[in-house]
Amino acid sequence: MPHVVCSIFYKEFFKTRLGMVLLLGGNALFMGWLWLDIRRLFLLDHPEIVWYRVMDLGQIPYMPLTFLPAICGCIFCCFQFLPEMRDERLRISLHLPCAMPVLILSHLLYGLTFLSLLFALNALALILISHAYFPPDAVRLALQTTAPWFLAGLYAYLCMTCCLLEPRPRARLLGLLLGGGLCAPLLIRTAPGSLAPCLPAFLLLMPLLVIGLLLPALHYRHRRTE
């Protein structure tokens, strides 16, 4: 089984390298812009005022980051699965002599690994930026506030995958609704860090969704039976 995972990772790397470079570059630019934006706050106002807004009023200067992970999840999914769906190339992979669950889960593992790394880099950049301008409490709060957004990015990736793999329009719509239903609570505007206690519960859904994605793959294999 490990050699299957290695081989699939090899294939996925060559397929998605352009997408990975674009996403890494785009995110780096975005985080750079965020740093400049936060720096500008301190140039325009006294630090005490900025701190007061952030620490006491709960205004978060990194709000533009909210939807970025979800957008990245969808874009990466397209880079990974659209080439497979074009001319039904996924059939080549599905005929490889290995168990279908291992094959599909390896693809998903690759996507989740890359996105987790991307989001970890974003979180690291956010820590560095926050650490440069705010007290440690604000750094912790920044991580607690953005963690649900990163999780929404992973869910967006999985639900987008469901929509791309699923051949039946109704089930595709269901995948879309599921994606909306999972991402909306994580992206909703609440008090900074207030969603942090719910994260373990949201994380528990992840393995279920990953395993559930075997079903669209199975539908894809046996399609046009309805």
Add this chain to the structure above:
Amino acid sequence: MQHPVLVENLRHAYGRHKVYDDLSLRFERGKVYGLLGKNGVGKTTLIKIIMGFLKPLGGSCRVFGDPAHALRPATRERVGLLFERHLTYDFFTIRQVEWFMSSFYPRWKSERFWALADVLGLPPSHRIAHMSEGQRSQIVLGLMLAQDPELLILDDYSLGLDAGYRRLFVDYLAEYLRDGQHTVILTSHVIQDMDRFVDEAIFLRRGGGSLTMPLKDFQHRFAGWRLDRASVNGETLPLLERMASGHLPPGACLVNAESHADRFEFFAFASLHEVEGTLRQAGIPLPEGALVPLPLNLEDAFVGYTGRR
């Protein structure tokens, strides 16, 4: 002995459109089968079912004993698939695709792949996406032959290939099949190529009927005759037109009749004498020598058997 592919009482439909009702076929080891039939008779559907990418509504299709849509990995290892338009991972280079595929097949024969790839004269670092359809067909064939499969399923291998690459493809395939150990099921739009290596022809008919026979027998036994309009009595023309529109006399030996501006054509697995008898029995007085044998190549015979429309 286990059949590489066994189709029994297969039933499939797209909505209300019935493709097969009760199709049964046996594919024997070591033979090359050509699936023939007009567009819409279900060749692609049958190939998809055998490839395992379409689950039939009823009946069964077994590949080495496994249901075609649920092959075990060990069985999949024994089956080589060539998809229409020579699909492969075009983001890979020649070397990368060989490495990737070889990691899945324990019996991988690298030399077979490189023998075909080298013919192209391209560096191993050449990206597949930058290749022509013909070049890609060689890569895909190389990948399939390197798997050393016992069963090869080729879905319209000739699509997009010019005459040169088609010949190259067919010659390599014929060379590979020379040991007589491999079973091949193929479809192609270029019927003439089949003459070179197909053993058994399977004619699919609209509605699910089929006829399987050795290709040589088909070529030997199937014949066509022309009947000039000028050589028959004008009163019999409506009768002949009716036959050409599909209303062949019941129980007759005729398989098909075609109407042209200056002539009629009749096709049958029968002798001239039998066809003359059939036509006379149907009320068409034929002058002596009015039926002239048609020289038929494989494509002519195929069209004669299935009809032009």
